[in-house]
Amino acid sequence: MSKLGKYLIFLGKLFTNPEKFRVYLALTFQECVDIGINSVLIVAIVSTFLGAVTCVQTAANMDNPFVPQYIISLIVRDSTILEMGPTITCVVLAGKIGSNIAGQLGTMRITEQIDALEVMGINSRSYLVLPKIIAAMITFPMLVTLACFLAIYGGYLAGWLTGAISPQEYIHGLQFQFKGNYMIFALTKSVVFSFLIVTISAFKGFYTKGGAYEVGTASTAAVTNSCIAILIADYLLAQLLVG
Template sequence: MSRLGQYFIFLGSLFRNREKMRVYLGLILNECTSIGVGSVFIVALVNSFIGAVTCVQTAYNLTNPFVPHNIIALIVRDSTILELAPTLTCIVLAGKVGSNIASELGTMRITEQIDALEVMGINSSSYLVLPKVIASILMIPLLVIMAGFLSILGGYIAGVLAGVISPEEYVSGLRLEYKPFGVTFALIKTVVFAFLVSTISAFQGYNVQGGALEVGAASTAAVTNSCIAIVAADFILTQVLLT
């Protein structure tokens, strides 16, 4: 059977013979702390500088004196909301969260902890993976909202300090031709990306066979496959929702 077929079978196993919901609550809260709180710093740092760079580079390329400066803020706003905040943040999280999920489950597999759960009659895939998937879907959109805000704020600070745009022009550009659906589109993308990152990484780690070397390979494959899935899903969702 192909790896894709195995992946879909793995997804189906998450919802068979589940434990009672109260069993998952503590696990989900722990995963929310690990995935959400543990990723705040890296997400905030990356997106603040990305917004700043986008603003300064856009100003550098707008050499036509007839183009108003508030266009800079419009470009920062739209590129942040539609693409940079959801996609770049999820790619960063694929490296941090995805590799952590794959290595954690891979280590549990090679140390036979997963086999022990199966012997006790527990659906190990549901017990170990489902809380990670739910926590990812809950926390990653919150991280993306924060990322979008900090990216736009970073553009504002960099643009004003560099003297390429005034505060009034930046605020006016943020309000220019604003389309609320952009935020909805970004959040839809984020939920899809969060599901892909968590399930692909869990699949790679859960099915490790071998030793420590194979755990490292699974972690690398989790990041690589998650990034490929993100950009492919990004293209598909853009075609479906924006055309």
């Protein structure tokens, strides 16, 4: 059977024979802390500097005196909301969260903890993976929203400190012809990307065989495959929702 077929079967078994709701509730809250709150710092640092760099580089290339200054912040706004906010943030999270999930489940597999759950009659896929999916689909849109805000604010600070654009012009550019559906697009991408990251990483970790070396290999494969899936989904969603 192909890996895609095994992956689809893995997804189907996530929703069979589930545990009681209160079991998932407690696990989901814990996963929200692990996936969401523990990722705030890295998301804040990356997004702030990305926004600042985008503003500075855009201003450096806008040397035409006939082009108004507010175009700089308009470019920062649209590039952040449409691409950098959801896509770059989720690629970063794929490295942090994806490797963690694959390593955790891979270690549980080679130490036979997953086998012990199945012997007790527990659907190990649903018990271990479903709370991670729910937590990621809740926290990723929040992290992407934070990333968009900090990237735009980082551009504001960079433009003001370097003198590339005045604060008044920057704010005017942010407000100029703003389309609210861009945020809906960004949040939709974050939900789709969160599902791909968690399920692909869990799939790689769940079917790990061997020892410590294979766990490391599974973690690397989880990050690589998640990033590829994000880029493919990014293109498809852009065609579907924007194109």
